[in-house]
Amino acid sequence: ILGAAKTGSGKTLAFLVPSINILYNIKFLPKNGTGVLIISPTRELCLQIYQVCKDLCKYIPQTNGIIIGGMSRNEEKKFIHGINILIATPGRLLDHMQNTKEFIYKNLISLIIDEADRLLQIGFEEEINLIVKRLPKKRQTALFSATQTTKVENLIRLSLQKPIFIEVTTKIATVERLQQGYALVDEDKRFLLLFTFLKRNISKKIMVFFNNCMSVQFYNDLLNYIDIPTFCIHGKKKQNKRLKSFSEFSAAQSAILLCTNVAARGLDIPNVNYIIQYDPPDDSKEYIHRVGRTCRGKDSSGSAIIFLMKHELKFLNYLKFYNIPINQFAYDPSKLINVQSHIESIVTKNFHLHKMAREAFKSYLNGYITYALKDVFDVNNLNLLQTSKNFGLEAPPKVDLNLKLNVKKRKFK
Structure with missing residues (x-):
């Protein structure tokens, strides 16, 4: 079979x-x-x-x-x-x-x-x-x-x-009860949008996806440090700790789980209200697996939001190719909770967080380079100073970017 x-x-x-x-x-x-x-x-x-x-x-x-x-x-x-x-x-x-x-x-x-x-x-x-x-x-x-x-x-x-x-099969690749949206976000405001969303939905059950292990660990440590409790799962975490985080998040009525794609496939976690794709997936199929962590079961419902910067909006074309219904998630940028200077102060003064922030920043860029859809996710389009702000860094650390990669483009019917 x-x-x-x-x-x-x-x-x-x-x-x-x-x-x-x-x-x-x-x-x-x-x-x-x-x-x-x-x-x-x-x-x-x-x-x-x-x-x-x-x-x-x-x-x-x-x-x-x-x-x-x-x-x-x-x-x-x-x-x-x-x-x-x-x-x-x-x-x-x-x-x-x-x-x-x-x-x-x-x-x-x-x-x-x-x-x-x-x-x-x-x-x-x-x-x-x-x-x-x-x-x-x-x-x-x-x-x-x-x-x-x-x-x-x-x-x-x-x-x-x-x-x-x-x-x-159905014509739509995701379940009909799933509300899907994208948030158009400025390059240096991604963490502020995430922070604001988590603070205003603290009573909900939320999964947040990142594209590398170091980002998951850094944001887990940072958010817990500023009193937003989170769990985390990623491939470099010890097995017993991964299982503990998975079990505790599954059993919770309201909680936040930060994760890589290790949690995107098949995991049956009850009553997840929101899937946040802080870092976009590599392709449409991975998007489908990520959002599939909510709306599991006959009568369940949920929402999924993907963060996209302006130069990443072409990713929506790939979702439309799979008949995925997605609308813009409207928010007022002036209403974001501006904790930027506070976060930068914490990261600068805390040796552990500062070290983690630098490593996570480098891992984020390395992950961005490996995206297959170069016409959408081109590392040359990133403003490194603005990107570093999302990690609480006052200036970006030096990173040797190997940009000589094959451009992979896909055609639409």
Whole structure:
């Protein structure tokens, strides 16, 4: 089975329920080893699938478990031999397949590869290929991918035989209940707009996306320092701290989560009111995944706002290409809470924040250089002095910008 569906459409239940049902009906027990194997790209996604699976298996004899990087390999080794439904990240899974004799997967019935495009995008192509080659050839395979890339097509050829394609489609790429807007913001006022929005919506549940780990950590430290409590998730944060932040934000009625794209795919966080894209995504598909963190469920609603500078407005053309309805978010620039001098004073006097601000500024520029859509996100269009103001810096640190990159332009029909 090759599946594609809009984010938040219930894909996890769609593959878990029939998989569990098969094992239950044939009385597949712990002594038989692993019957269903689910591979997902991130630890958070694996934990989320595991929690749903655990709830579904509460009253049946079939066992379930999870193996992910960041957890104790020796502890996993103790229980892996009797796990009927196993959820795993590819690196740790391959490690156990190669080195753990107790791991029984010769009786595997179903392989489920979730977020296949994301798995391959973040460099797991070799691991996935090695895993698939080790598994029994006689099995059912379900592969879910939001996009069809060359790498995904290669994986389809390797893992699927005469696949049935199932797609849930609509003309609009995002859910209809989602209110979407863009805020046109001056280059040196981006943080002031974010600060004002967070202060005036402190009772809401908000996710804010950035394009690099250092920005997430800097703004998390800065906002907490000035008494705006925030959680943060990014790829460089230790696993136990990531899980703690994710769990606490998920359980909260009102809270602010600062994050990179590590939180953009698949995470099912209840009752998110606002998605703020402080840094724009690399393309329209990543935009869709980010805003998909709200409006999850049949009757839920939410809003998404993307911050765009004047030279970035062409990004709206890419959203229109996917029939994404988006209107300008109107605000009065004179009503922004002007804390610029206060923030600069804090950052200048605080050694930790000043060091973090400089590193985050450099990471932001490096991230900007890597945008694929050079006709929209051209680092030469940035005013470095104005950009540095968003990090509380009085002047921009020196940055060696390598501008000799290929310009990638896309045509519209």
